[in-house]
Amino acid sequence: MHPRPSTMFKNRTIDWAAQSSGEGIYQCSHCGHALFSASHKFDSKTSFPSFWAHLEEHVQFHSLHTYGRERIQLLCQNCGQHLGHLFPDARTPSQVRYCINADSITLLLI
Structure with a gap:
């Protein structure tokens, strides 16, 4: 039996103070549509x-x-490329985690 996604990472804390406040937009690697x-x-x-x-x-x-x-x-809303999956995650401000395939996005610095 697989652990439930909502509990699988509950003991892996996130150090929000250490998170980058990076500037930029992650876009679809296929069509360039802004995503995150x-x-x-x-x-x-x-x-x-x-x-x-x-x-x-x-x-x-x-x-x-x-x-x-x-x-x-x-x-991707624009081209339909698979990006990843959405999981419940109580550790985030939105209570969800967008788990993304690294090859599906590129960073556009602004």
Whole structure:
């Protein structure tokens, strides 16, 4: 049995004071559509780029019922590229974690 995503990382604390307040926009690596603010990125201790919010309506949510569990797949609203998945995470200000495939985003410094 797999641990529930909401409890899997509960003992991995986030040092919010040490998080970068970086400037920039993470955009879709396929079409360049703006997806996430660098200021919403944090180290989730999962080795995946993680964010606690997305920009406007630029990320599409798609329910998945695979591998015997339900997940929310994240897609670029503009081109439909798979970005990653959304998980409950009580450690973040929004109570969710956008767990993103590093190859699906690029950073545009502003």
